[in-house]
Amino acid sequence: MSNFPTGGHVSSGEPEIVIMEPPEDKLDLIWMGRKKYGYDKVLQNWNNCLDSIGVEPDVAHTYIIDQVSENLVVQLLNSLKSIPRVEFNKFDCNTNYVASSMKNTEVLLWTRFLKFFNFKEEQLALVKLICEELKPVIENYLGTSFRIINVKSFETLPGSYYFGPNKRHRDSLYPMHTYKVFVYLTPPNIMDGTTYIYPTADDKDKISMSGPAGTYVLFNPVLMYHSGHPPEKKRRAMLEIILVPSHKTEINPTFNGTNSTIPVECI
Numbered sequence: 001m002s003n004f005p006t007g008g009h010v011s012s013g014e015p016e017i018v019i020m021e022p023p024e025d026k027l028d029l030i031w032m033g034r035k036k037y038g039y040d041k042v043l044q045n046w047n048n049c050l051d052s053i054g055v056e057p058d059v060a061h062t063y064i065i066d067q068v069s070e071n072l073v074v075q076l077l078n079s080l081k082s083i084p085r086v087e088f089n090k091f092d093c094n095t096n097y098v099a100s101s102m103k104n105t106e107v108l109l110w111t112r113f114l115k116f117f118n119f120k121e122e123q124l125a126l127v128k129l130i131c132e133e134l135k136p137v138i139e140n141y142l143g144t145s146f147r148i149i150n151v152k153s154f155e156t157l158p159g160s161y162y163f164g165p166n167k168r169h170r171d172s173l174y175p176m177h178t179y180k181v182f183v184y185l186t187p188p189n190i191m192d193g194t195t196y197i198y199p200t201a202d203d204k205d206k207i208s209m210s211g212p213a214g215t216y217v218l219f220n221p222v223l224m225y226h227s228g229h230p231p232e233k234k235r236r237a238m239l240e241i242i243l244v245p246s247h248k249t250e251i252n253p254t255f256n257g258t259n260s261t262i263p264v265e266c267i
Contacts, residue, residue, distance in 0.1 A: 042098060042264055046175035046244075049266035053245040055177055056143035063197060063219035064141055065209065068130055068183060073214040076126045076239070077185055083123065085115040085155065086258060094256035097150070097263055100173055106164055113160035113230070117153040119255035127151055127253045131241060134181060134216075135249065141218060142179070147250035150242040150260055153185070156193055160230035168198065171221040173261050177245055183216040184209065185237040190229065193236030198225035 086092075088110040093099035102110070117123065131148060138146050160166060171178070188194040188209040196206045197219055208229070209217055219226070230236075241253070242262075 039098065042262075043173075043175060046262060046266045047177075050175055050177040050245055053144060053177075053247060055245050059142060060177070060220040060223045061199070062141075063199070063207075063217055063224065064137065065207075065211075065215070065217050066137070067211065067214045068133055068216055070212070070214050072126065072130050072133065073183075073185055076123065076130070077213075077237070079123050079126055080117050080153065080185075080237070083120060084118055086118045087111050088114050088116060088258045090259050092257040093260045096265070097256045097260040098173070099257075099259045100261055102259075109161060110164060113157045114165075115155045115157065115235075116258045117155075119151070119153065123153075124151070124253050124255065127153075127239065127241070128251055130183060130239070131251045131253060134218075134241075135251065138179075138181075138218065138243065139249065142245055145246045145249040146179075146243045147246040147248075148241060148243050148253045149263060150256055151240065151253040152242075152255060152258070152260075153237070153239045154258075155235040155237050156228065156230055157235055158231050158233050160228075162230075166228040166230055168196075168203075168225050168227040170223065170225055174222050174242075175244065175262065175266075176222055178220065178222050178262070179218065179243050180221045181216055181218045181239075181241040181243070182209070183214070183239040183241065184211075185213055185239055186234065187211065187213050188215055188236070191232055192234050193231030194229045196227050196229060198227075 088107070090099065090102055090107050119127070171180075182195055184194075186192060188211060190208065190210075194209045195217065196208055197217065198206045209215060
């Protein structure tokens with residue numbers, strides 16, 4: 001059983017929540033994807049780069065739901081207890097990555113209801129083991145090699161409003177051939193929080209993730225609508241793995257900030 005907090009606060013004995021203050025000289029620098037290069041140009045370069053690799057034509061409209069090894073999930077959960085949670089910060093982004101622009105009202109909601117884990121080497125090593133286990137599944141799904149471009153892990157607090165990630169949406173900030181793996185570190189279900197994916201335009205066809213800790217869904221979040229369902233009483237912990245097709249599989253997961261999306265350059 002997980003020892004994660006069951007309420008919307010950090011109980012005594014839990015790692016403290018760290019509020020990350022942005023350096024003043026970084027406020028504009030992290031928007032380089034939009035300001036220096038122009039975001040449309042960044043996205044177009046990525047799309048051209050990924051189009052040249054080639055992916056199975058129908059894969060973008062399909063998905064895979066399965067489970068990773070329980071042992072890996074337990075190891076990661078135990079490791080996460082030793083590191084601080086950090087508040088979402090719109091300025092928290094690797095300078096080589098593109099940050100997402102948000103209105104202040106939305107930033108306040110992300111800050112209030114999402115608590116991110118500030119991954120260190122130990123956690124990234126465990127995430128790499130999870131990715132390596134998923135490697136044959138992803139390669140078979142895409143019909144090509146892939147590389148990890150970003151990873152994040154966060155908790156959704158009980159009582160979260162239907163904002164941002166909890167609304168029915170598609171990830172328009174990412175290149176067309178971007179795929180995500182949501183690995184649920186706590187059991188996903190309606191009571192404890194889950195995710196809906198919408199394979200068709202009809203809301204009646206939505207699929208709810210449900211299962212033990214370690215359940216995952218692999219899909220294209222740019223083309224397939226999805227939405228979060230907030231937990232009622234317990235915090236929901238999830239690992240998000242962001243990947244793209246590649247000529248050679250590269251599994252080197254990195255955490256690039258709470259508000260990071262894609263690298264500026266498609267390498």
